[in-house]
Amino acid sequence: MHPAAWIFWVTCAAIVAFTTTDPFYLGLLVAVAWFVYAACHVPGPTARSFRVFLIAGLVAMGIRTLLVFLGTIELGSVVYAALEGMRLAAILVVFGTFNAVTDPFGVVRLAPRRFHEPALAAALALAIAPRTIASVHRVREAQALRGLSTARWRSLPALAIPILETGMEDAVTLAESMDARGHGRGTRTRYRPQRWSAAAVATVLAASAAGAAFIVAATTRTGGLHPSTFPLIWPVASPWLLAAIGLLAVPGVIGRGRDA
Amino acid sequence: MSGTVALRHEGVTFSYPDAERPALRGVDLTIDEGTFALALGPTGAGKSTFLRTANGLVPHFTGGRFEGRVTVAGRDTLQHPPRRLADVVAFVPQDPDASFVLDRVEDELAYGMENLGVDPGHMRRRVEEMLDLLDIEPLRGRSVRTLSGGERQRVAIAAALAAGPRILVLDEPTSQLDPQGAEHVVAALQRLVHDQGITVLLAEHRLERVAGAVDLALGFDRGTVTVGAPADVIRGMAVGPPVARLGRSVGWDPIPLTVRDARALARTLPARAIQPVNASGAVHVELLGVTAGYHGVRALRGIDLRLREGEIVAVLGRNGSGKTTLLRTIAGIHQTEAGEVRVGGRAPRPGIDVGLCPQEPESILFADTVAAEVRTTLNARGFAEDPAAKLHALGIEDLATCHPRDLSAGQRLLVATAAVAAGRAPVLLLDEPTRGVDPEAKERLARFVRSHAADGGVVVLATHDVELAAAVATRVVMLAGGEIVADGDPAAVLGDSHVFAPQMTRVFGPGWLTPEQVAEAMA
Numbered sequence: 001m002h003p004a005a006w007i008f009w010v011t012c013a014a015i016v017a018f019t020t021t022d023p024f025y026l027g028l029l030v031a032v033a034w035f036v037y038a039a040c041h042v043p044g045p046t047a048r049s050f051r052v053f054l055i056a057g058l059v060a061m062g063i064r065t066l067l068v069f070l071g072t073i074e075l076g077s078v079v080y081a082a083l084e085g086m087r088l089a090a091i092l093v094v095f096g097t098f099n100a101v102t103d104p105f106g107v108v109r110l111a112p113r114r115f116h117e118p119a120l121a122a123a124l125a126l127a128i129a130p131r132t133i134a135s136v137h138r139v140r141e142a143q144a145l146r147g148l149s150t151a152r153w154r155s156l157p158a159l160a161i162p163i164l165e166t167g168m169e170d171a172v173t174l175a176e177s178m179d180a181r182g183h184g185r186g187t188r189t190r191y192r193p194q195r196w197s198a199a200a201v202a203t204v205l206a207a208s209a210a211g212a213a214f215i216v217a218a219t220t221r222t223g224g225l226h227p228s229t230f231p232l233i234w235p236v237a238s239p240w241l242l243a244a245i246g247l248l249a250v251p252g253v254i255g256r257g258r259d260a
Numbered sequence: 261m262s263g264t265v266a267l268r269h270e271g272v273t274f275s276y277p278d279a280e281r282p283a284l285r286g287v288d289l290t291i292d293e294g295t296f297a298l299a300l301g302p303t304g305a306g307k308s309t310f311l312r313t314a315n316g317l318v319p320h321f322t323g324g325r326f327e328g329r330v331t332v333a334g335r336d337t338l339q340h341p342p343r344r345l346a347d348v349v350a351f352v353p354q355d356p357d358a359s360f361v362l363d364r365v366e367d368e369l370a371y372g373m374e375n376l377g378v379d380p381g382h383m384r385r386r387v388e389e390m391l392d393l394l395d396i397e398p399l400r401g402r403s404v405r406t407l408s409g410g411e412r413q414r415v416a417i418a419a420a421l422a423a424g425p426r427i428l429v430l431d432e433p434t435s436q437l438d439p440q441g442a443e444h445v446v447a448a449l450q451r452l453v454h455d456q457g458i459t460v461l462l463a464e465h466r467l468e469r470v471a472g473a474v475d476l477a478l479g480f481d482r483g484t485v486t487v488g489a490p491a492d493v494i495r496g497m498a499v500g501p502p503v504a505r506l507g508r509s510v511g512w513d514p515i516p517l518t519v520r521d522a523r524a525l526a527r528t529l530p531a532r533a534i535q536p537v538n539a540s541g542a543v544h545v546e547l548l549g550v551t552a553g554y555h556g557v558r559a560l561r562g563i564d565l566r567l568r569e570g571e572i573v574a575v576l577g578r579n580g581s582g583k584t585t586l587l588r589t590i591a592g593i594h595q596t597e598a599g600e601v602r603v604g605g606r607a608p609r610p611g612i613d614v615g616l617c618p619q620e621p622e623s624i625l626f627a628d629t630v631a632a633e634v635r636t637t638l639n640a641r642g643f644a645e646d647p648a649a650k651l652h653a654l655g656i657e658d659l660a661t662c663h664p665r666d667l668s669a670g671q672r673l674l675v676a677t678a679a680v681a682a683g684r685a686p687v688l689l690l691d692e693p694t695r696g697v698d699p700e701a702k703e704r705l706a707r708f709v710r711s712h713a714a715d716g717g718v719v720v721l722a723t724h725d726v727e728l729a730a731a732v733a734t735r736v737v738m739l740a741g742g743e744i745v746a747d748g749d750p751a752a753v754l755g756d757s758h759v760f761a762p763q764m765t766r767v768f769g770p771g772w773l774t775p776e777q778v779a780e781a782m783a
Contacts, residue, residue: 103362123361127361135623138623139623139624141610142616142623142624144593144610145591145610145614145615145616145680146611146615146616146624146637146680146683147637147640147641148611148636149640158624158626158636161626162622162623162625162626165626166620166622172321173353173355173358173359174358174359174361176317176321176342176353176359177351177353177358177359177360177361178361179317179320179321179342180315180345180346180349180350180351181346181361181372181375181420181423182347182372182376183343183375184375185344185376185377186377188374188377189378189380189383190374190380191367191374191380191383191384192366192367192384193380
């Protein structure tokens with residue numbers, strides 16, 4: 001599918017997550033993102049990074065909630081923090097899905113010429129992150145075979161330094177390679193430009209509807225986007241907005257249909 | 261040669277930022293179009309720096325102090341950053357994996373042309389041509405991450421060439437390849453020079469793979485360069501393929517660069533008696549019917565292997581034949597699907613019974629100094645020894661206070677080996693140890709390996725470097741498709757192989773492995 005369609009999808013899904021702290025909306029959003037991931041991900045290292053985004057999301061949610069215990073402990077503030085954390089987790093899961101379903105460079109290549117520097121930085125980050133994640137296991141194993149355990153905090157440098165330094169070296173090599181191959185010269189052409197398929201158009205329309213629904217709900221303060229925690233009440237969800245989130249599953253439905 | 265100059269260096273002196281001495285000193289040379297040129301010399305002599313001046317990566321990406329002038333196809337590299345030279349020079353770095361920008365092979369081939377604004381129709385045809393030229397058509401839809409070492413190198417070359425440069429610069433293109441893969445790559449480069457008139461400039465340590473194919477040699481020594489015919493330059497240097505080392509020691513002139521040259525000069529030697537493998541040591545490592553795999557690939561199939569104390573075992577085989585999995589299995593970090601691995605009579609404990617120096621030595625280096633790196637291992641294992649002894653064993657005591665990341669590939673290998681060996685595991689495994697390593701570091705490693713075995717240890721080397729195997733191994737195990745296809749004395753196993761025969765065997769027949777053996781017999 002055209003990378004621009006995925007950019008639309010991730011933007012609208014992120015808008016949903018940003019505009020609400022309602023656990024029903026966020027829960028459904030995570031489920032939908034997972035479904036899209038399962039149906040559309042391309043096998044490879046970026047697909048494996050989905051799990052890392054998921055774990056990062058759960059950790060962020062846990063930390064956000066635990067921080068409350070440093071101050072006054074009231075059920076309302078704990079719930080409030082947990083919902084904020086859940087929103088953060090949902091955003092991470094949405095981006096994890098985006099990362100897994102599309103070739104990150106395909107997206108970077110769409111950047112207009114004047115954004116060449118930021119595009120280069122983004123390309124490097126997108127390329128190096130999954131490789132760095134993959135090297136954690138490799139370095140831990142190599143240190144074990146030298147007799148070093150990397151399980152304790154004290155031995156963190158034995159793990160972190162080789163990973164970071166190798167990651168830096170890889171980034172420099174890639175930057176050199178891109179420059180040596182003419183990145184940022186100006187007039188570009190496209191090899192096999194990707195066409196807008198019906199699936200891509202359907203995805204853009206569905207995602208836009210979902211994003212628009214939440215923007216309208218946020219500006220009109222309807223739909224119970226932010227359940228009250230002072231006083232603590234049971235959150236409610238509007239069936240219309242739940243259906244809007246459901247629209248974000250469109251690329252997943254199409255992707256599954258294609259496999260079958 | 262056509263006489264048109266492809267690359268000209270005029271009085272080039274260059275120092276990296278904060279370096280004490282220049283990496284290049286007064287380099288003056290011209291390379292004509294259609295030349296196949298080889299840069300050789302020890303690590304740190306300036307080869308890589310020189311290659312990177314050809315498209316302006318030095319000094320545009322490095323900073324530092326640059327004097328003199330480099331012109332490539334008439335353009336001054338100081339005025340033109342690498343991207344402005346992308347249409348005339350292509351650069352393939354040592355580790356092509358880190359240089360791939362896109363995921364699919366076909367897209368990767370088109371990437372340079374997209375940047376140059378090549379017309380889409382022309383681009384389609386050009387990609388097809390490159391797929392044929394480098395013989396990678398079946399790989400077109402694959403992800404570059406799933407390719408073997410040889411495939412990756414060929415894709416990297418095709419991607420570099422697709423943009424239509426006149427000069428192709430490659431840093432150690434065969435260092436990760438098995439002998440057959442290396443031959444394919446060198447043959448492809450030669451074809452480009454002969455058929456397309458492209459200028460190819462490469463750096464290489466394993467001279468036996470390229471010395472016979474090149475027209476011009478650039479011999480580097482501490483930043484200065486000697487340019488000339490390959491035989492003349494190699495004669496004046498301490499390095500060379502085994503046939504050249506033999507020629508130098510027995511006084512042949514001109515010195516041979518290929519097996520064919522050497523055959524013409526050599527008299528016949530009597531067949532050398534092949535000794536059976538000395539099996540006096542006690543069995544220390546046992547693999548019984550071991551089957552193992554990863555990601556659904558069956559990498560080892562029913563391996564039975566017994567290794568004795570005092571043995572130095574070279575494991576040879578194509579890329580992907582199961583060498584690394586075999587090492588990991590012996591080390592006890594790879595789950596077997598069937599069979600049993602015993603080291604010293606029990607399941608191996610990683611780091612205690614078995615130590616492994618990984619393919620990328622830098623993946624275990626993290627301390628501020630070389631001595632601290634070794635001390636870390638000693639402390640972790642609770643040994644109160646002084647690191648100096650371990651450094652001495654590898655001949656790197658003078659590097660004790662250096663930062664490991666500042667060292668050359670060869671020195672890093674020696675430091676990583678010292679750091680692993682400090683754990684005193686009796687079984688020492690080395691995975692592809694001589695990648696990018698110069699002959700001097702290789703010799704120090706060989707000496708250490710021999711002393712480790714002489715002290716009753718077991719050494720297993722997984723390698724593509726047949727000359728290393730010929731020089732140090734007491735036994736050779738050949739893997740193919742996850743099975744052992746040959747196992748025995750190096751002279752017997754290597755002598756019986758077309759692909760893995762060392763140069764001395766090719767010239768003088770089975771039994772002869774190293775130039776030293778032959779020189780002794782001829783004296």
